[in-house]
Amino acid sequence: MRARTPVSKTTAPAAPPGRRQSWAMAVKRPYGSFSIEEGTLLIRSRAQRLAAPFQSSTVRYGFMLSFGLLFVCLYGLSPFRGDMVPLDIESQWTPHLLPGDNPYFKTGSVSAHNDEVSARLDRCASLGMLRETANPNSLPELGLHEEGRYTAEGCGVRQTTVILLSSLWFTEAYQGSSTTGEGIWAQSVLSALNYHGYSYMFSSMGWYNNDMNKTIEIWDKHKKNIRLVLADAEQVDTCWNGEKQPCRKTATNPGGIEVWRLLSFWYWDNPRGPLGAPFTLSPFPRNDNHFISLSIEPTCHRYPHIAPSSRPKPPQAYLLAKQVHYLEDSPEFAWTIPALANLNSSLGISVVGGMVNDDGDTAAAVEAAGLKNLGQLGKIDFYKELARSFVLIGVGRPKISPSPWDALCMGVPFINPILEWDENDPEDRSKWVAQSWHMTDLHPPYVYSVKARDMNGLQEAVHAALTHPIKSYIPDNMSFRFVTERLHDLVEGDWRGKAQAILIERLHSGWGEMFVL
Numbered sequence: 001m002r003a004r005t006p007v008s009k010t011t012a013p014a015a016p017p018g019r020r021q022s023w024a025m026a027v028k029r030p031y032g033s034f035s036i037e038e039g040t041l042l043i044r045s046r047a048q049r050l051a052a053p054f055q056s057s058t059v060r061y062g063f064m065l066s067f068g069l070l071f072v073c074l075y076g077l078s079p080f081r082g083d084m085v086p087l088d089i090e091s092q093w094t095p096h097l098l099p100g101d102n103p104y105f106k107t108g109s110v111s112a113h114n115d116e117v118s119a120r121l122d123r124c125a126s127l128g129m130l131r132e133t134a135n136p137n138s139l140p141e142l143g144l145h146e147e148g149r150y151t152a153e154g155c156g157v158r159q160t161t162v163i164l165l166s167s168l169w170f171t172e173a174y175q176g177s178s179t180t181g182e183g184i185w186a187q188s189v190l191s192a193l194n195y196h197g198y199s200y201m202f203s204s205m206g207w208y209n210n211d212m213n214k215t216i217e218i219w220d221k222h223k224k225n226i227r228l229v230l231a232d233a234e235q236v237d238t239c240w241n242g243e244k245q246p247c248r249k250t251a252t253n254p255g256g257i258e259v260w261r262l263l264s265f266w267y268w269d270n271p272r273g274p275l276g277a278p279f280t281l282s283p284f285p286r287n288d289n290h291f292i293s294l295s296i297e298p299t300c301h302r303y304p305h306i307a308p309s310s311r312p313k314p315p316q317a318y319l320l321a322k323q324v325h326y327l328e329d330s331p332e333f334a335w336t337i338p339a340l341a342n343l344n345s346s347l348g349i350s351v352v353g354g355m356v357n358d359d360g361d362t363a364a365a366v367e368a369a370g371l372k373n374l375g376q377l378g379k380i381d382f383y384k385e386l387a388r389s390f391v392l393i394g395v396g397r398p399k400i401s402p403s404p405w406d407a408l409c410m411g412v413p414f415i416n417p418i419l420e421w422d423e424n425d426p427e428d429r430s431k432w433v434a435q436s437w438h439m440t441d442l443h444p445p446y447v448y449s450v451k452a453r454d455m456n457g458l459q460e461a462v463h464a465a466l467t468h469p470i471k472s473y474i475p476d477n478m479s480f481r482f483v484t485e486r487l488h489d490l491v492e493g494d495w496r497g498k499a500q501a502i503l504i505e506r507l508h509s510g511w512g513e514m515f516v517l
Contacts, residue, residue: 102298104191107176110202114218117162117199121222124155132224133161136492158197162222163491166215166231167265171204179379182267184402185283188294189230191480192487199225210234212247219257227491229257230281233264233272240274249516259515260499263290267400274513278498281490284400284438285477292490295483296402297474300409303383308469311388312350315466317343318389318412319353320404320435324373326355326397328362334396334417334435334452341369342455343462351393354382386410391465394435396452404436408446408473413465414439415458418451426451445470 124130129150131139139157142150150156165171172178173186193200201222203214212235219226231239239247239262249256264273264280269287271277282289319327319340327333327340340351354377357363366373377385383406386392392407393415404414418440420433429440432449439447445468448461476482499517506512 102187102191102302104194104298105187107174110171110174113174114201117201118222120154120199121160121162121225124153124160127153127155129153129155130160130225131155131157133157134224134226135496136227136494156197159199160225161198161491162226163193163198163200164203164215164218164226164229165200166203166212166229166235168204168207168232169265170200170230171202174202179382181283181398181400181402184296185267185294186265188283188296188483189292189487191295191298192484195480195484196488196491198227198491210238211244212239213245215239216245216247216257220255223255223257226261228263228495229261230263230265233266233280236262236264236273251516258496258499258517260495260517263495274515275499275502278502279495286438290490291477292486293477293483294402295474295478295480296406296409297478297480300383300406300474301472303410304387305411305472306387308390311390315347315349316385316389317349317351317391317393317462318386319351319355319371320392320394320398320401320414321353321355322376322398323358324353324355324363324366325359326395327366328359332396334394334419334450335455335458336453337365337369337371339455339458340371340393343459344370346459347463347466349390349462349466352385352389354385383410386412390469391415391462393458393462396435398435400436400438404439404447405474405478408470411470411472413444413446413448413468413470415448415450415461415465416440418449421451444468446473 121130133139141147147156151159167186169178169180169182169186170190172180173183173190178184178186190200201218203212203218205211205214210232212231215229215231215235219229238244239257240259242248242250242253246253247256248262249258259275260279262273262275262279266272266280266282266289269282269284269289271280271287271289273279277288278290280289281292283292283294285291285293321327327337329336343349343351350372352372352374354374356376357373363373374381374385382403386403386407387410389407389412391414392404392412394404394417396417396419404416407414414436416439417435418432419435422428422431425431429449432440434440434449440449444461444464448465450457450461496517499515502512503515503517506514
């Protein structure tokens with residue numbers, strides 16, 4: 001294998017159990033779980049509140065804490081609206097919540113949602129209650145009674161602070177049509193927005209369309225209330241360059257979107273966009289981008305947990321592979337089909353996967369080897385099969401999928417294939433290229449890092465996972481509390497000040513494109 005340069009570690013990765021990072025938060029998990037072993041719904045006591053990261057306005061939130069529940073009862077506010085949302089986030093689990101329910105997320109029609117938000121803003125304007133919320137910390141504080149009146153009418157500060165979601169992934173997540181890593185990250189961000197009670201609107205034009213017409217249309221109508229625009233990196237480039245229509249604010253387009261409101265919603269590690277890493281959002285901490293973690297906690301902990309003693313016999317190992325061609329005989333496949341089949345016979349287990357049959361020859365080889373393909377699975381069925389398994393086996397693709405984190409949350413360890421390493425120092429993890437390279441700092445019994453085509457190492461790791469079951473594990477920086485705090489800081493942050501610092505540096509150095517704040 002060829003040598004690799006060390007991976008940048010500008011931000012510490014998530015710590016495995018027993019190790020703590022300076023920024024990590026130890027919190028008690030707020031979600032109960034279904035115990036199939038006991039056959040009852042466990043309702044766990046909440047010893048610690050996940051209070052929302054409140055703004056500094058003690059007057060406004062003092063009112064919320066005192067009168068929030070009263071207004072919820074009187075006015076029947078939606079659980080996805082308003083400044084009052086954080087008040088009830090720690091309510092006890094009730095039996096009507098089904099496995100898979102995420103109380104902070106819902107799917108629906110994008111156009112219907114946009115119409116609802118727009119109508120509410122228009123109504124607030126007609127009542128004389130629509131304040132300019134585009135810039136944080138710019139609103140005069142109102143008295144308790146007056147702020148309560150605004151909130152009851154749906155015109156509270158957060159209710160009228162709009163995040164414009166231009167990225168396709170938000171639309172896909174809201175419509176319930178995406179199970180990709182980007183879609184799951186988008187769902188996590190939407191959940192955090194709902195948690196805080198911020199409003200949002202969608203403006204994606206669809207696949208392979210980086211046009212910003214819809215974004216500009218919504219901006220022109222509601223610019224006094226739009227705080228930020230979260231866009232695909234290509235959309236940011238389109239807006240910046242003005243390729244199809246005037247988009248960003250310039251000397252000749254003073255009504256355009258200020259560049260400091262444009263943030264690239266980017267799943268990968270490299271920076272994207274004219275303002276670089278500080279204005280590139282990333283779900284992982286091991287890069288210089290702005291870290292907005294993803295959390296699968298609200299969903300994962302509402303799925304069944306099956307105790308190791310109650311899992312199927314023979315024990316089930318699940319393959320992390322979305323498509324059957326991932327198992328074709330190629331350098332990208334970390335193992336071989338015979339090696340996977342050998343696990344069945346040598347360890348007395350059953351290796352299964354849920355793969356789209358997109359390669360007839362490989363599908364035939366999988367079937368002939370005795371490996372079971374369940375076909376393409378929906379999210380709920382995937383979680384059910386994962387809960388039944390004792391290990392999740394990576395095969396080389398897909399890269400940095402969130403599914404291994406799902407597995408750890410459900411008490412299922414992950415085998416992480418190492419695809420490239422330094423031959424002179426094969427244990428130097430900084431030079432590893434892994435299927436999930438954000439997990440190379442984690443160790444057994446949670447994550448087993450095995451070099452590709454090391455069939456003995458694979459068998460040893462599977463045996464170790466079988467004989468050393470784990471409990472649920474979520475890194476501190478993937479907890480829902482961490483995500484909500486990061487999201488709050490994102491929305492309330494001084495992005496204009498950050499852009500101004502970049503502009504001053506460019507003026508001094510003479511390097512980089514200039515822009516209008």
